[in-house]
Amino acid sequence: MTPSAERDESGEAKRHSLRPMAGLSLSRRLAGQAAPMAGLLVVLLAVLCSVFAPLLTHYDPLKLSILDRLRAPSRIHLFGTDDFGRDVFSLVLYGGRASLLVGGLVMILTSIIGVVFGVLAGFYKALDNLVMRIMDGLMAFPAIVLAIALMAALGPRLSNVIIALSIVYMPRTARLIRSTVVVIRELQYVEAAQALGAQGSRILWRHVLPNTVAPLLVQATFMFAYAVLAEAALSFLGVGAPPYIPTWGNIISTGRLYIQDAPWIIWFPGVAIILVGLGLNLLGDGLRDLLDPRLRGASGAS
Amino acid sequence: MGAYLLKRVLSLVPVLLVVMTVDFLIIHMIPGDPASVMAGPNATAADVAQLRSRLNLDLPIHVQFLRWMGRALRGDLGDSLFLGRTVTRAVWERAEPTLLLTTYSLLVAVVIGMPLGILAAVRPNTAMDRGFMLLAVLGVSIPTFWLGLIFIYTFAVNLRWLPAAGYASLADGFVANLRYLLLPAVSLGLNQSALVARMTRSFMLEVLREDYIRTARSKGLAENLVILRHALRNVLVPTVTVVGLTFAVLLGGAVATEIVFNIPGAGRLLIDSVLRRDYPVIQGAVLYIAVAFVVINLIVDMLYVVIDPRIKYA
Numbered sequence: 346m347t348p349s350a351e352r353d354e355s356g357e358a359k360r361h362s363l364r365p366m367a368g369l370s371l372s373r374r375l376a377g378q379a380a381p382m383a384g385l386l387v388v389l390l391a392v393l394c395s396v397f398a399p400l401l402t403h404y405d406p407l408k409l410s411i412l413d414r415l416r417a418p419s420r421i422h423l424f425g426t427d428d429f430g431r432d433v434f435s436l437v438l439y440g441g442r443a444s445l446l447v448g449g450l451v452m453i454l455t456s457i458i459g460v461v462f463g464v465l466a467g468f469y470k471a472l473d474n475l476v477m478r479i480m481d482g483l484m485a486f487p488a489i490v491l492a493i494a495l496m497a498a499l500g501p502r503l504s505n506v507i508i509a510l511s512i513v514y515m516p517r518t519a520r521l522i523r524s525t526v527v528v529i530r531e532l533q534y535v536e537a538a539q540a541l542g543a544q545g546s547r548i549l550w551r552h553v554l555p556n557t558v559a560p561l562l563v564q565a566t567f568m569f570a571y572a573v574l575a576e577a578a579l580s581f582l583g584v585g586a587p588p589y590i591p592t593w594g595n596i597i598s599t600g601r602l603y604i605q606d607a608p609w610i611i612w613f614p615g616v617a618i619i620l621v622g623l624g625l626n627l628l629g630d631g632l633r634d635l636l637d638p639r640l641r642g643a644s645g646a647s
Numbered sequence: 648m649g650a651y652l653l654k655r656v657l658s659l660v661p662v663l664l665v666v667m668t669v670d671f672l673i674i675h676m677i678p679g680d681p682a683s684v685m686a687g688p689n690a691t692a693a694d695v696a697q698l699r700s701r702l703n704l705d706l707p708i709h710v711q712f713l714r715w716m717g718r719a720l721r722g723d724l725g726d727s728l729f730l731g732r733t734v735t736r737a738v739w740e741r742a743e744p745t746l747l748l749t750t751y752s753l754l755v756a757v758v759i760g761m762p763l764g765i766l767a768a769v770r771p772n773t774a775m776d777r778g779f780m781l782l783a784v785l786g787v788s789i790p791t792f793w794l795g796l797i798f799i800y801t802f803a804v805n806l807r808w809l810p811a812a813g814y815a816s817l818a819d820g821f822v823a824n825l826r827y828l829l830l831p832a833v834s835l836g837l838n839q840s841a842l843v844a845r846m847t848r849s850f851m852l853e854v855l856r857e858d859y860i861r862t863a864r865s866k867g868l869a870e871n872l873v874i875l876r877h878a879l880r881n882v883l884v885p886t887v888t889v890v891g892l893t894f895a896v897l898l899g900g901a902v903a904t905e906i907v908f909n910i911p912g913a914g915r916l917l918i919d920s921v922l923r924r925d926y927p928v929i930q931g932a933v934l935y936i937a938v939a940f941v942v943i944n945l946i947v948d949m950l951y952v953v954i955d956p957r958i959k960y961a
Contacts, residue, residue, distance in 0.1 A: 380781075482665020486937045487899030490917070491669075494933045497921040498676035574790055578903050581792050584921050597793060601907070604800050615793040622788030630784065 374635050381631020387624030391617070395441030404432035406439040406591050415607045425609040427599060436591045437613050443592040444576055445621070447506055451572035454511040455518050456565045460557060462515070463522025468530060468549060477523065480516035488513050488571075489578055496584045503586045506579060510572050518564050522557050529556050559636040566629035570622050577618050593618050655948060659941060666941070670934045671715050674926050675708065685728065685924050698728075702927070724931040729923055734931035738913055742935075744814050744828075745912035748835065748904065749897045751828055755836025756843050756893055761886065763840070764847025769874060771852060779844065786841025791900050795834040795907035802830060812909035831908045835900050839893045846889045847882060854881045884955045891947030895940045 375381055394401060404422075409429045418425040424433035466476035483491070495509035529535060535552050543551075579585030580594025588595055593614040600610030677684050682699035690698075699705050702725070703714060718724070724734040767779040803811035809830055815823035854860065855878055863873045902914030909915075913932055920928040 478661040479665055481662050482669065485662050485666050485941050486669075486933065487895050487940055489899040489902060490933055490936050493902065493917060493921060494670070494673050494929060495676070497924075497926070497929050498673045500678065570788070574788075577790050578792060581790075582903060582906055582918050584918065597796070601796055604796060605804050608800050611793065611796050615790065615797070618790055618793065619785070619788050623785055626784045626788055 375631060378631050378635075380627045384624040384627030384629075384631065387620055388628065391441055391621050391624070392445055394438055395445055398435070398438035398442065402432065402435040402438055404435040406431060406435040407589075408432075415603060417607070418609050424613045425607065427596070427607070427610045428603055433596070433610055433613055436596050437593070437617055440591040440593045440596055440614060441617060443503060443586055443590055444573055444594070444618070447503065447510065447576040447586075447592075448569045448573040448621075450507045451510045451514065451576075452565050452569040454507070455515045455568050455572075456561055458511065458515045459518025459564075460522050460554075460561065462519035463557070464526055464549065464553070466519065467523040467526025468545075468553060473523075477520070480519050483512070483516045484520075486513075489575060492575060492579060493582065493584055496579060501584060501587050503590060506576055506585050509579075510575055513575070514568055514571055518561070518568065521560055521564055525557050525560050526553055529553050563629055563633045563636060566625055566632060570625035570629070573618065573621055573625070651952065652949065655945065659945065662941060663938070666937045667716060667719060667934065668712075670930050670937070671712055673930055673933070674702075674704075677926075681926075685926055687924065719934065724934065725927040727920075727928045728925045730925070730928070734927050737916065737928055738932050738935050741911060741913045741916045743816060743912075744910045745898075745901050745905065745914060747817065747824065748828055748831055748901050748910065748912060749894065751825075751832035752836035752839065752897045752901075752904075753890065753894055755833050756839035756897070757890065758840075759837065760840035760843025761847050764844040765851055765874070765879070765882070767844070768848045768851030768855065776848075780848070783841040783844045786838055786844075789838060790903075791835050791838050792903035792907050794837065795831065795904055798830045798834050799907070812907075814910045814912075827908075827910070831904045831910060834907075835897060835904045838900070839896060842896075843886070843889055843893060847886055850882045850885045851878060854878045857881070884951065887947060887951055887954065891944050894943050894947075898936060898940055 375385075398406075409431065410426070411429065413422070413426050414428050416422055416426040418433075422432050422434065424437060427433055427436065462476055462480065466473045466480075486494075492509045492513045495512060496505060499505035499509060530553065535548055538548050538552060576585060576592065577594035577597070580592045581598045583598065585594055586592045588599075596614040597611045600607070600614075603610060674681050680695075682702070682704050683690065683695045685702075686695045686698050703711050706714070722735055726733055727737050730737050763779050763783070767776040770776055799811045802808050810827055814827050817824045860873060860877055863877050864870070868876075901912060902917060904910070905912040905914040906918055913936065917929060917932040917936075920926075920932065
C-alpha cells in the first residue's frame, strides 16, 4: 500500500505489469475461459447485428409512420414503435452502428495518441514533466464534463463526439504507457542493448514498444466500454450525435418523454448498451488476468 | 506534515494552470467566428460586433488569455449572456443540489460497495464471490441516466412512492430534500458502488495475505475478529482514495442525473448553457466543477495521511 502514488480512474494502472505478449498462445489461453469468451461473443454479435442490420429488419429506422406510433412490442414490431411510429428494433440495430463506431474509433485513437504521448514522456526524460503535467490537467476534469465542454465548442456532430471523447480519455492511456515505459527503460536487457551501442530508436522499437502491447490491449478494451457509455450519455443530454442520427443514447433521449405510455422505447437501447459494456468489461478483465501474473494470484487460489 | 501539505498544494499549480488554459480555449475552439456563433443565427452585424468587444474577442489572443486568467483568479468569470447575472453567482446558486446529490450518491456507493467487496474477499472464489463480482461488472456497465429513467418508471410512475422529478432545498427540511434526491442518489451511486466493491475486494485480498493476519489467525483468534479488528481497519486506508476518485466520477455523472430528474443543479445549468450557447457560463461551470474535483482530491490525500499513522511525510 503505497501512498497515493499511482492512482488512475480504475486504480488499476499499477497492476498492468510488464510482460511481453506471449504471442499466439494468448488467444488460446483466452479461449479456455468462459467469462471473457462470452464477453467477446456478445461484443462480436453486437457488431455483426449492426453491420448486417438491413438483413435483420425490413423497416427503415428513419421512416415515420404516425398511424403506428407508440405501439407495444408485438410480432410485427418486435421492440414496439416510438412516438413517430419508427420501429424500435430497427432503431436499436442501426443505432448500434453509430454507437459502436464511436466506441471503436475512440479506442483506436486513444491507443495511438496515448502511446505517442506515453512514449514521449517515458522515454525522453526532457519531455516527461511537460507532457505529464498536461495529462494531469486534462484528467482534472470529470470526463463527461470535459466532453460536454468540447462538444459545446465543436458542435453536435458524430465526428466531433469521436474527437472529444478521444481527447478526454487519451491521457489515461498515455499515463499507463508512460509508467510501463519508465520501468522497461531501466531493465537490464535495455541497458545491455545500450552498452552494445544500440541507438535510441532501435531500443524504442525493438525493446520498449513491444512490451507496451499487453497493457495497451487491456486498456483499449476498457476504453471501448467507456466510450460507448460516454457517447450514450452525450447523445442523451442532447450534446452528442445530432438527433437525426439514431444512436442508443438518442433513442433513449426521445423515449424518455413517453416513459409512462411506451417504456419499451428506452428498455431495448438501454439493454443494448449494458450488454456491450458488460461484454467489453468481462473481456478486459479476462485479458488482464491472463497478461498479469500478479493479479492472477489475487483472484486465483491463494 | 506541514511541508508535505505545502508540497502537495504547490503541485496543484501546474494542474490548475492546464485546467484554466483548456477552459479558456473552449471558446476559441468554436469553428469560424466565435462571436457570431454565440450571438446566434438571428443576430445583426452590430450585435455580433458588440458581443465581440464585450467578451474581448477583438484583442490579441495572449492579451485575452492574460486578462481572463487575471480575472478568473479573482473569481470573476464574466457575465452570463442570458441570465442577467455574473457567472460565479449563476453557478453558486446551483451548487447546493449538485453537492447534496453527489454526497448522497457517495454514501450509497460506499454503504453498498464496501460490505459486498469485503464479503467477496473473505470467501474468495466461492459462488458468492463470483456472483458479487459479476454483479459489480454489470453495475459499471449500466448507464446511470438509463437506470434513473427505469427508477422513475418503477418507483414514481407505477408505485408512486416518490416524486418523479424536481427538487426541494435543504432549507425546506431534510425529509423533503431526501424525498426528491433519494431516487437520483441511488441511481447515480449504484453504478459507483460496483467500483467500490471491486476495489475493496482487491484491497481486502491484499491485506488478508499480510503477516499480521497470519499471526492473528495462528494465535487462535476467531475469524470474525481477525476480519473486524485487523483486516478491516487496514482496508479502510486505501479505500479512502477510491472514495476520492468516486466523487469525481459522481460529480460528472450528476450532470445526466440532474437532467433525468429535473434537478436545478450545476450540471443542469451546464447543459442548459450549452443549448443556449451561453459560453461564459459553460466555461465557468466547467471550471468550478474541475476545481471542486481538484480540491476534493487534495482533501482525500490529506485524509489519507491523517488516518494512516504509518505514513509520515517529512
